[in-house]
Amino acid sequence: MPEPVLEIRNVSKTYTGRRGLFGKSDPVDALRDVSLTVARGESFGLVGESGSGKTTLTRSILRLEQPSSGQILFHGNDMAALSPRSLRRLRARIQIVFQDPYASLNPRMTIEDIVTEPMLIHRDIVGLDRAARRDRAAELLSLVGLGSQLLRRHPHEFSGGQRQRIGIARALASGPELLLLDEPTSALDVSVQAQVLNLLIELQDRLQLTYFFISHDLAVVRYLCTRVALIHHGRIIEEGETNRIFDAPQTEYARTLISAAPEVRVPA
Amino acid sequence: MGEALLQIDDLHLTMSSFDGLAHVLNGVSLTVRRGEIWGVVGESGCGKSLTGLSISRLVQSPPARYPAGAIRFEGRNLMSLSQREMQALRGTRIGMIFQDPTTNLNPTLKIGTQLIDVALAAAHHDSSILSGAKGREARRAARALAVRMLEQVGITDAAARLDSYPHEFSGGMRQRVLIAMALIGRPDLLIADEPTTALDVSVQAQILALLRGIVADHDMGVILITHNLGVVAQTCSHVAVMYAGNVVETGPVAQVIDRPAHPYTRALMAAIPTRETRRGELQGLAGTVPDLIRPPPGCRFAPRCNRATEICRGQFPAMTPTAAGHSVACYHPVIEREVASA
Numbered sequence: 367m368p369e370p371v372l373e374i375r376n377v378s379k380t381y382t383g384r385r386g387l388f389g390k391s392d393p394v395d396a397l398r399d400v401s402l403t404v405a406r407g408e409s410f411g412l413v414g415e416s417g418s419g420k421t422t423l424t425r426s427i428l429r430l431e432q433p434s435s436g437q438i439l440f441h442g443n444d445m446a447a448l449s450p451r452s453l454r455r456l457r458a459r460i461q462i463v464f465q466d467p468y469a470s471l472n473p474r475m476t477i478e479d480i481v482t483e484p485m486l487i488h489r490d491i492v493g494l495d496r497a498a499r500r501d502r503a504a505e506l507l508s509l510v511g512l513g514s515q516l517l518r519r520h521p522h523e524f525s526g527g528q529r530q531r532i533g534i535a536r537a538l539a540s541g542p543e544l545l546l547l548d549e550p551t552s553a554l555d556v557s558v559q560a561q562v563l564n565l566l567i568e569l570q571d572r573l574q575l576t577y578f579f580i581s582h583d584l585a586v587v588r589y590l591c592t593r594v595a596l597i598h599h600g601r602i603i604e605e606g607e608t609n610r611i612f613d614a615p616q617t618e619y620a621r622t623l624i625s626a627a628p629e630v631r632v633p634a
Numbered sequence: 635m636g637e638a639l640l641q642i643d644d645l646h647l648t649m650s651s652f653d654g655l656a657h658v659l660n661g662v663s664l665t666v667r668r669g670e671i672w673g674v675v676g677e678s679g680c681g682k683s684l685t686g687l688s689i690s691r692l693v694q695s696p697p698a699r700y701p702a703g704a705i706r707f708e709g710r711n712l713m714s715l716s717q718r719e720m721q722a723l724r725g726t727r728i729g730m731i732f733q734d735p736t737t738n739l740n741p742t743l744k745i746g747t748q749l750i751d752v753a754l755a756a757a758h759h760d761s762s763i764l765s766g767a768k769g770r771e772a773r774r775a776a777r778a779l780a781v782r783m784l785e786q787v788g789i790t791d792a793a794a795r796l797d798s799y800p801h802e803f804s805g806g807m808r809q810r811v812l813i814a815m816a817l818i819g820r821p822d823l824l825i826a827d828e829p830t831t832a833l834d835v836s837v838q839a840q841i842l843a844l845l846r847g848i849v850a851d852h853d854m855g856v857i858l859i860t861h862n863l864g865v866v867a868q869t870c871s872h873v874a875v876m877y878a879g880n881v882v883e884t885g886p887v888a889q890v891i892d893r894p895a896h897p898y899t900r901a902l903m904a905a906i907p908t909r910e911t912r913r914g915e916l917q918g919l920a921g922t923v924p925d926l927i928r929p930p931p932g933c934r935f936a937p938r939c940n941r942a943t944e945i946c947r948g949q950f951p952a953m954t955p956t957a958a959g960h961s962v963a964c965y966h967p968v969i970e971r972e973v974a975s976a
Binding site for chain 2: 415416525526555556557558559560561563564567568582584585586588589590612622623626627628629630
């Protein structure tokens, strides 16, 4: 197995109950003893229904959330032990593409500002001056299949699929090696979804990216991912090669989930 | 084959906007009989939701105008009814379910109150719903009916649940409540606009099974509006595929999905990953949906279609029957050689 990029070791997260107007709410175990390893260059799919803990795990990887126990290692380094400075350097190497392309782009910024912002934030690593940043932004746009003449436009001038391409260009701007893809196509129409999925595959092959793909859409995960983990009530229920999970699910939950997903067969 | 419950005939809908007049529906025709579940499928902006809303006359006009077309419900043209007459039909004869179960329930009222209000309003138009009960009696009858409806949509301990508030229910339960609410006036036609889009697949499967059961029990007609062909394949008896304001292919689900004749239907299906799709081989659809203010002449799909010729850019193709037993609006439909006869 190639070198692990991301290791999640026995991570648990409990949200303590809040005392409010109507008394104290119960604590919620959002993650229970989750362990996963993502190898360099692979597409790892995390599948779960609403409330399963997908988002908590993603936020924990980004260190937007502090796990209650357990460790998250990036290239063998415990992210909790890093100094703020090293953590910031590390964030250039882990980027995220969000679910909703309508909410994740600032409507008041131009596409150029949006795509160059990560280069500005991580300028000590990226090390580009203003002109070079603009060139890089144009290059990124063409990489995701948009023309560089669009740099001066604003998000509202773009369709959902185009916006998601811009979101991907932004995520690539700091030169990451690990991309967290949080349901990147669930807000898109199927024909557009197909384009974005193919773009992701093309980018992965070209840039040797590692994907951590979060989704509730089994068909999309099966198409994109080489390995899959199913999460349910904060626990990893089943994990393995994509084909193995889909063809021979071991657990009752996996069987239910796979059989519930509607499928259309395309006539040959 | 029974009488047509709903007959939409060459319906045109325009919307005036800042940039000009958008031709949102461009001659939509659809016939629904009792016992049929019609899936209306298409991508964002194809007019599927506006078709549904037009049936219940919930499209505000202006900005909307209907330059041509008719919607007949059991022979009556809904386009010529007054607001008051339409209000009597909504809830009692035509029920609706919308996508988001969270925003369609009033968070400040108990589930029971909301169901009872709908039952009383429906009884106002058709007193047989509460068996003619009046005043205090009617309220008691409405409560009993609310319990029965909740039980029917699979909510356990229904009588106690009437005193719950919407936030105490999960998304799937709320959608069940909305289905119960849509059915309480015993409609003959149910319009469900993306009823399971906000739900998880396992809950979606339950809700769709519930819908199928209800249609069989009540002998209703259903229009299920969705962007998901998988949902259509799983649930519907018939399907209408829409593209940019036109119905481009209709027929029994099995025929359309097994032998799609319209290039758009095929492209839509090819864009969905399946078990057999290899990595990198999914086919997206090049181009974008047309501008409805300045739609392309002729077939609106022609600019994105690899089979398009000169004739496609002239006049919109009429619906014609195919060999497979369904209808398609295309000059160059995909005709597959009959495998069965070989």
